[in-house]
Amino acid sequence: xxxxxxxxxxxxxxxxxVLKDVCLEVRDGxxxxxxxxxxxxxxxxxxxxxxxxxxxxxxxxxxxxxxxALRPKQRNVAMVFQSYALYPHMTVAQNMSMPLIxxxxxxxxxxxxxxxxxxxxxxxxxxxxxxxxxxxxxxxxEPLLDxxxxxxxxxxxxxxxxxxxMVRHPDVFLMDEPLSNLDAKLRVHMxxxxxxxxxxxxxxxxxxxxxxxEAMTMSxxxxxxxxxxxxxLGTPSELYHDPADLRVARFIGSPGINVLPGRVDAAGxxxxxxMLPLRTDAPVAGMVQVGLRxxxxxxxxxxxxxxxxxxxxxxxxxxxxxxxxxxxxGDEAQxxxxxxxxxxxxxxxxxxxxxxxxxxxxxxxxxxFDLDGRRVAGGVAAxxxxxxxxxxSAE
Amino acid sequence: MTLATAxxxxxxxxxxxxxxxxQHRVEAQAAYWFxxxxxxxxxxxxxxxxxxxxxxSFTNYELGAIDWQFVGLGNYAKMLSDPVFWRSVxxxxxxxxxxxxxxxxxxxxxAILVNERKKTRTIYQIIYFLPVTTTLIAMSVVWHFVLNPxxxxxxxxxxxxGLQPFDAFGDPALVLFGLAVIGIWQLVGFNxxxxxxxxxxxxxxxxxxxxxxxxxxPWDRFARVTWPMLGPTTVFVVVTTTITAFRVFDxxxxxxxxxxxxxxxxxxxxxxxxxxxxxNIGYASALTIVFLVVVVVLALMQAFFLDRKxxx
Numbered sequence: 001x002x003x004x005x006x007x008x009x010x011x012x013x014x015x016x017x018v019l020k021d022v023c024l025e026v027r028d029g030x031x032x033x034x035x036x037x038x039x040x041x042x043x044x045x046x047x048x049x050x051x052x053x054x055x056x057x058x059x060x061x062x063x064x065x066x067x068x069a070l071r072p073k074q075r076n077v078a079m080v081f082q083s084y085a086l087y088p089h090m091t092v093a094q095n096m097s098m099p100l101i102x103x104x105x106x107x108x109x110x111x112x113x114x115x116x117x118x119x120x121x122x123x124x125x126x127x128x129x130x131x132x133x134x135x136x137x138x139x140x141x142e143p144l145l146d147x148x149x150x151x152x153x154x155x156x157x158x159x160x161x162x163x164x165x166m167v168r169h170p171d172v173f174l175m176d177e178p179l180s181n182l183d184a185k186l187r188v189h190m191x192x193x194x195x196x197x198x199x200x201x202x203x204x205x206x207x208x209x210x211x212x213x214e215a216m217t218m219s220x221x222x223x224x225x226x227x228x229x230x231x232x233l234g235t236p237s238e239l240y241h242d243p244a245d246l247r248v249a250r251f252i253g254s255p256g257i258n259v260l261p262g263r264v265d266a267a268g269x270x271x272x273x274x275m276l277p278l279r280t281d282a283p284v285a286g287m288v289q290v291g292l293r294x295x296x297x298x299x300x301x302x303x304x305x306x307x308x309x310x311x312x313x314x315x316x317x318x319x320x321x322x323x324x325x326x327x328x329x330g331d332e333a334q335x336x337x338x339x340x341x342x343x344x345x346x347x348x349x350x351x352x353x354x355x356x357x358x359x360x361x362x363x364x365x366x367x368x369f370d371l372d373g374r375r376v377a378g379g380v381a382a383x384x385x386x387x388x389x390x391x392x393s394a395e
Numbered sequence: 396m397t398l399a400t401a402x403x404x405x406x407x408x409x410x411x412x413x414x415x416x417x418q419h420r421v422e423a424q425a426a427y428w429f430x431x432x433x434x435x436x437x438x439x440x441x442x443x444x445x446x447x448x449x450x451x452s453f454t455n456y457e458l459g460a461i462d463w464q465f466v467g468l469g470n471y472a473k474m475l476s477d478p479v480f481w482r483s484v485x486x487x488x489x490x491x492x493x494x495x496x497x498x499x500x501x502x503x504x505x506a507i508l509v510n511e512r513k514k515t516r517t518i519y520q521i522i523y524f525l526p527v528t529t530t531l532i533a534m535s536v537v538w539h540f541v542l543n544p545x546x547x548x549x550x551x552x553x554x555x556x557g558l559q560p561f562d563a564f565g566d567p568a569l570v571l572f573g574l575a576v577i578g579i580w581q582l583v584g585f586n587x588x589x590x591x592x593x594x595x596x597x598x599x600x601x602x603x604x605x606x607x608x609x610x611x612x613p614w615d616r617f618a619r620v621t622w623p624m625l626g627p628t629t630v631f632v633v634v635t636t637t638i639t640a641f642r643v644f645d646x647x648x649x650x651x652x653x654x655x656x657x658x659x660x661x662x663x664x665x666x667x668x669x670x671x672x673x674x675n676i677g678y679a680s681a682l683t684i685v686f687l688v689v690v691v692v693l694a695l696m697q698a699f700f701l702d703r704k705x706x707x
Contacts, residue, residue: 050603050607051607052603052606052607071606072603072606072607072611073608077607078607079607081600081603081604083598083600085598085600085601085603085604086604087601087605087619087620087623088623088624089623098605098609098619099608102608102610103609107612107614107615110615164608
């Protein structure tokens with residue numbers, strides 16, 4: 001177990017700069033997820049931590065040790081690969097024994113035939129076998145120990161890869177999109193299993209994924225990366241409700257956040273036909289981007305709430321809830337409203353979905369961004385004090 | 396049931412089945428038509444010649460002779476008591492036993508070394524592949540000169556070191572090794588290309604996993620990842636190299652002509668002598684059949700035994 005401290009790490013491949021001055025502190029025993037679109041540098045970050053790639057500048061410490069000059073095996077990290085990277089010619093037991101054999105037997109003892117002459121080899125191999133069996137029991141793969149990877153299902157291979165990582169009791173677990181080769185159902189199951197494993201082992205996990213659902217559901221904290229930088233680091237809830245940047249707001253959440261153009265007015269912010277009673281630091285008569293999560297919009301506006309006039313385009317019925325794809329009346333801007341099925345049915349029965357419909361906005365939950373995508377402070381006059389302070393800390 | 400038949404509608408399923416049957420038959424016929432050209436080629440170019448040769452092997456036919464008889468297993472019996480035949484068999488096997496490990500081992504070594512080059516990789520690939528593209532007959536002449544004990548550069552080098560130069564093609568004890576060196580030289584490039592293809596196909600993740608597991612010593616990388624992962628390639632390389640080595644002929648025909656003292660008589664050369672120098676077509680055909688059987692059996696054995704160990 002150890003904390004991880006990444007200081008000002010940069011990495012370039014040829015003329016492309018992949019990591020730009022990344023700083024990240026991972027707490028001891030934390031489940032931290034690096035999330036971002038492909039090419040954002042998250043996998044490179046993981047490979048630099050593992051020691052497969054050397055950073056151009058900056059420093060990485062695991063626990064109290066600076067590991068910059070250490071080789072991967074000396075860093076005491078374990079890695080689970082997207083492809084699992086199991087040795088196809090070895091049985092499950094041999095795969096899982098590999099790190100221990102490398103640690104405990106000298107080169108000469110690992111040679112075929114000659115190695116058998118070593119008097120302590122048999123004892124070492126026996127203790128390795130016992131440890132591997134113990135880990136296999138924990139992962140419920142004991143019956144598979146004598147099989148080869150080709151005879152295993154995707155989920156079983158995943159467990160073997162985890163087992164190979166666990167036997168050596170690493171300080172840090174590195175995981176590179178470990179669930180993306182599994183089918184959808186198994187992926188959901190393995191998510192909870194990995195979370196439980198993390199709780200049980202209490203070891204620091206660094207998890208790389210492009211799937212925001214995995215990031216949101218599994219992590220203690222999430223670092224969202226874009227173009228080689230960490231855009232925001234925070235708990236899943238902070239990233240969702242309090243994004244520091246439009247890129248974060250757009251990446252997190254499904255369906256995605258609605259972004260509508262807003263004009264700053266003395267009285268508030270005008271979005272389409274609605275006037276949001278929000279105070280903001282943005283200059284009067286300037287434009288802002290207003291982020292509205294689909295669930296903050298409603299077909300049943302409360303009295304006095306700001307209302308958007310919109311036309312219904314299509315309806316996606318997911319059973320328990322409904323996504324309504326709408327277009328601003330007299331504008332091209334599209335957005336999605338998320339409502340429980342009964343609210344939708346009520347509105348339809350009352351004939352409120354006909355031509356132009358009224359969509360209610362909860363102004364307290366609107367997120368404001370400037371035209372560069374940076375979050376700007378804004379809030380309903382009465383609550384103005386609370387929101388800006390939170391935003392400031394996130395930045 | 397009777398009602399249903401009277402109804403007429405119940406007749407429909409059998410009718411549909413007939414339509415499907417017809418369609419099936421038409422498709423099957425079309426398949427045979429498509430396969431015919433290839434089948435004809437295989438028949439005329441491979442099967443018929445082999446059948447003809449095996450028939451000839453039971454005759455005493457001589458090239459240009461007007462009459463000939465079936466002699467049953469006579470040619471094969473003659474073979475068993477022919478010292479030249481036994482000499483050529485043992486020489487061929489010895490040659491194969493030197494060339495196969497030599498050409499496979501050095502092909503693998505060169506492939507691993509070339510694979511680690513980044514900028515110069517293509518250059519090395521071309522250089523090592525050049526012998527494959529040359530005519531072995533012409534290169535045999537060059538080798539004959541290079542290893543010549545009087546005027547060859549190798550002899551000059553040995554002499555300058557104060558040693559007695561050796562005669563690779565004149566010394567009965569050395570001649571097969573001399574020929575094997577040329578055989579290896581010609582095969583290394585081809586095997587290298589095959590091994591390079593195998594090396595490229597090894598997933599990089601495996602090396603990363605090995606590195607983080609502590610297997611980062613070159614020996615461990617080779618023994619635990621590279622070599623096992625090259626298994627299928629190696630089987631293929633060993634089989635093709637074995638077959639090529641069995642067919643050694645050009646170098647023998649150009650450089651040694653079976654000498655000295657018959658120490659470089661090989662199976663293909665005996666066949667050539669019997670068939671095209673002495674015109675004993677019947678006996679040569681029998682030799683051909685034996686050669687064919689030996690090569691096919693060896694290739695099948697290798698493929699069968701080794702293949703089971705390399706597919707995971």
